[in-house]
Amino acid sequence: MTAILIRLLVVGAALYLALIILLWTMQAKMIYPAPQEAAPLIPGYEEVSLTTEDGLALRAFYRVASDGLPTLVYFHGNGGSLTGAGVANVALAERGFGVLMVEYRGYGGNPGEPSEEGLYKDGDAAIAWLSALGIPAAQTVIVGNSIGGGVATEMARRHDPAALILVSPFTSLPEAAAANLWWLPAKPLVRDQYRNLDKITQLSIPVLVQHGTRDGLIPQRQGRALAEAASNAQFQSFDGLGHELSFVRSSGEARADWIFALELTAANDVAERVLP
Numbered sequence: 218m219t220a221i222l223i224r225l226l227v228v229g230a231a232l233y234l235a236l237i238i239l240l241w242t243m244q245a246k247m248i249y250p251a252p253q254e255a256a257p258l259i260p261g262y263e264e265v266s267l268t269t270e271d272g273l274a275l276r277a278f279y280r281v282a283s284d285g286l287p288t289l290v291y292f293h294g295n296g297g298s299l300t301g302a303g304v305a306n307v308a309l310a311e312r313g314f315g316v317l318m319v320e321y322r323g324y325g326g327n328p329g330e331p332s333e334e335g336l337y338k339d340g341d342a343a344i345a346w347l348s349a350l351g352i353p354a355a356q357t358v359i360v361g362n363s364i365g366g367g368v369a370t371e372m373a374r375r376h377d378p379a380a381l382i383l384v385s386p387f388t389s390l391p392e393a394a395a396a397n398l399w400w401l402p403a404k405p406l407v408r409d410q411y412r413n414l415d416k417i418t419q420l421s422i423p424v425l426v427q428h429g430t431r432d433g434l435i436p437q438r439q440g441r442a443l444a445e446a447a448s449n450a451q452f453q454s455f456d457g458l459g460h461e462l463s464f465v466r467s468s469g470e471a472r473a474d475w476i477f478a479l480e481l482t483a484a485n486d487v488a489e490r491v492l493p
Contacts, residue, residue, distance in 0.1 A: 248364075248390070248409060249295055255326035256299035261310060262318075267342040273322055273329045275339060277346075278303070282315025287356045287379055287481045290343050290372070291318045292336075292365030294385075294463070298325055301464065305362060305384075308469030314476070315352070319343045333367070333390075333409035340372040354378050358476055361386065362463040363435065367411030374416050379481050380423040382472055384463040385432055388414040388439045396436050417447045424450040425475050427468055429458030451475065 255276065258264050262278040269275065278299050282288050289309060293302045302318040310316055321339050322329030329335060347357060357378045361369025366386030373381040387393035391407040392414075417424065424447040428440030437454065444452035453471055455462055462468050 248407075249321075249323065249331040251321070251324040251331055252296070252298050253324075253326060254298075256303075256320075259299070259303040262303070262316075265317075265346070267319070267339070267346050269322070269329075269338045269342040271329075271338055273327070273338075273342075275322060275327045275342065276320050276325060277343065278316075278318045278320075280310060280316050283313040286313050286315065287358050287476065288315030288317060288347060288352050289476075290340075290347070290357055290359050290369075290378075291316060292340065292359075292361040292368040292372075293318070294363035294365055297362070297365070305463040305469065308466055309473050309476075312473045312477075314358075314473070317343055317347060333411060336368045337371050340368045341375070344372060344376050356481065358382060358481070360384070360472070363387075363460065364390070364411065367413055370411075370413045370416050370420075373420055373422065378422065380425070380476065380479055381420065382425045382427070382475070383413075383440070383443060384427045384468065384472075385429065385435055385460050386413060386426065386440055386443055387411070387435045388442050392439060393435050396439070397434065413443060414446055417443050417450075421448055423479060425453065425472065426450060427453045427455065427462060427471065429455045429460070429462045431457055431459045432462070434460040 259278055262280045265277050265279045267275040267277050291302050291306055299318055299320050306316050319339060320327055321331050322335050323331040354376045358380045359369045359372050359378045360382040362384045366383040369381060369383060390409055390411040394407050426440050426444040428437045430437055441452055444450040455468060458465055
């Protein structure tokens with residue numbers, strides 16, 4: 218009986234180790250399950266191309282702001298697309314905000330392979346594209362959903378926009394992984410970090426954090442921790458909603474109302490400019 222138990226323990230340990238090795242080697246595909254189909258152009262948007270510092274041309278969708286309103290730079294989640302980004306921004310587009318929806322490298326037919334540093338380059342390219350169009354950082358609001366919150370937080374740290382909005386965010390990617398894979402040593406296994414909690418303490422701009430109470434992927438406590446760590450933040454809790462929060466119209470309306478309350482207005486003649 219003892220010998221059988223020992224064999225079972227050895228087999229179990231071997232399987233556990235094999236699973237850890239598999240997760241280590243396959244984590245890029247698990248973290249970035251990039252849809253490959255190119256999204257159809259959304260009515261009201263133009264298709265534009267963002268050029269990254271490492272030479273990639275990324276397809277993105279853009280709509281011009283009206284009435285001097287700011288422009289949102291939107292970064293979607295790890296399984297998202299421009300189509301989903303359009304849904305997430307319906308309420309804001311209807312209210313007249315400009316919107317630049319970024320598609321990452323390796324997603325939606327774009328060249329390249331996604332990674333933390335790669336997505337940061339994609340974000341930098343979006344901010345540079347708007348700057349070339351004549352839209353300064355002070356007239357942009359950076360928005361990120363889920364893992365897009367990691368890109369958004371880093372872009373806010375680098376570029377000092379008017380405000381930052383995080384929807385269903387995590388404190389860091391290892392913390393998010395540990396919340397789901399509690400039975401594995403997830404934290405030391407995760408290579409890409411997205412250390413939002415460390416970075417958000419460096420920001421002085423207004424921050425809005427939205428999180429659903431029934432988020433089964435990223436616990437709401439992580440969103441609350443980010444809001445508590447920021448120097449100028451508001452936390453919005455949505456009862457009964459999960460990780461789909463970004464696509465729920467009520468959350469979009471709340472984002473729009475929050476931005477309007479910031480009173481970010483400026484002369485806007487971008488509609489007359491030639492898109493770079």
